[in-house]
Amino acid sequence: MHITIGVKIFGIAAGLLVLMGAAAGLSMRMTRTVDAQLVVLDKYYFPAYVRLAQANIHSVQESAYIRRLLLALDEGTPPDSTKIEDLRQRTRTSAEASDKELAEARERLNELIPDPIDFDDTVALARLDTHIEFLQEERRRYEAILAQLLEVAAAGQRSDENRILAELDSWRDDFDRRIEAARIEMRRLAGAAILGTRSFQERVVEISLALLALAGLLGLIVAAAVTTGLVRPVRRLLAGTAAVEQGALNTVVPVTSRDEIGRLTVSFNNMVTELRVKAQIRETFGKYVDPRIVAGLIDRPELADPGGSRREMTILFCDMQNFTGFSEEMTPAALVTVMNRY
Known part of the structure; x- marks a missing residue:
């Protein structure tokens, strides 16, 4: 198969394009991985952290409304029923909002656990999910104690009210510590995920540059090899031409x-x-x-x-009398004429 010079030159260009395309394709694939990690951060890590923070805020609001509700129950006789009902509604709304935020935080974690950014996050996320589940159970126990507190407060049973309120305050302090620990852990995981994504992005840039440099180097090596293969025969031809010119x-x-x-x-x-x-x-x-x-x-x-050739020929041998004598006296041209006529 004859490979022309044009095909070789085209092959060099095509090879360089293939190498560059492969480097660009791998870089694009890694960039998409970074983009996917950013999507996971935005869709799961950050929302889970925000939900925990909001659950904590609503829980604190609920505690404040409970205090105001207890004060309203003790204010006068008869108590302001409209104010008390409003505070009861605010307390329920805050409690429901806190429960909802905890449930949504768990939902984000359960969606994230099968495919976290970092494989090591799986155990930490599962442990955090268990922790939040425990907080939900504590919230249900808290609601039961709260209902009991409001019942004795409405009945005017001060001693029972103070006892249950002290128990509720102790529970509140423990709940606040636990939900704050969950929020801090979620923030740590989100921060670690951000650092991991940034580190991977930096590696993507470094690998992309290395691949481009490698592709360029390989292209230059191949181009140099093909160019040398083209130039060397030309130089031999030039040397041979010069030698022939000199008579070799x-x-x-x-x-x-x-x-x-x-x-x-x-x-x-x-x-x-x-x-x-x-x-x-x-x-x-x-x-x-x-x-x-x-x-x-x-x-x-x-x-x-030098080997001659073989042919069939007819040869006439004849002898002319006194040929030597008259040939010596004639010119060559006259002798040839006489012989032709003969």
Whole structure:
């Protein structure tokens, strides 16, 4: 198969494009991974942290409304029923909002656990989910104690109210510590995920640059190899031409390729061979044979084959009486004329 120079040059360009395309494709794939990690951060880590913070805020609001509700129950006789009902509604709304935020935080975690950004986060996220589940159970116990507190407060049972309120305050302090710990852990996981994403993004940039540099280096190496393969035969041809110009007709340039340069080298060697044969004919017959005959031999070098050729011929032998005597007295031209007429 003959591979032309044009195909080789096109192959170099195509190879460089393929290498660059592969580097760009890998870089794009890694960039998409970074983008996916950012989506996970935005869709799961941050919302889970915000939900825990909001649950804590609503829980604190609920505690404040409970205090105001207890004060309203103790204010006068009869108590302000409208105010008390409003505070009861606010307390329920805050409690429901806190429960809802905890449930949504768990929902985000449960969606995240199967496919976290960092594999090590799986255990931490599962542990945090269990922690939030415990907080939900504590919230239900808290609501039961709160209902009991409001019942004795409405009945005016001060001693029971103070006892239950102290128990509720103790529970509140423990709940606040637990939900704050959950919020801090979620913030730590989100921060670690951010650092991991940034670190991966930096690696993506470094790997992309390294791949581009490697692709460029490989392209240069291949281009240099192909270019050398093209230039070396040309230089040999130039050297052979110079040698023939100096008279070295035994020059033979090796054929190392099958492209245009290789075919040119074959033609050059054939030309030098023909020149060498003509030079040999001229040297062999030029000293003894008429130049016109030598020129004919040069034009038809097969006639100079030392092996000769075999042909069927008719030969007439005749003897002319006194040929030697009259040939000595005649000019060569006259002698040829006489013989032709004879």
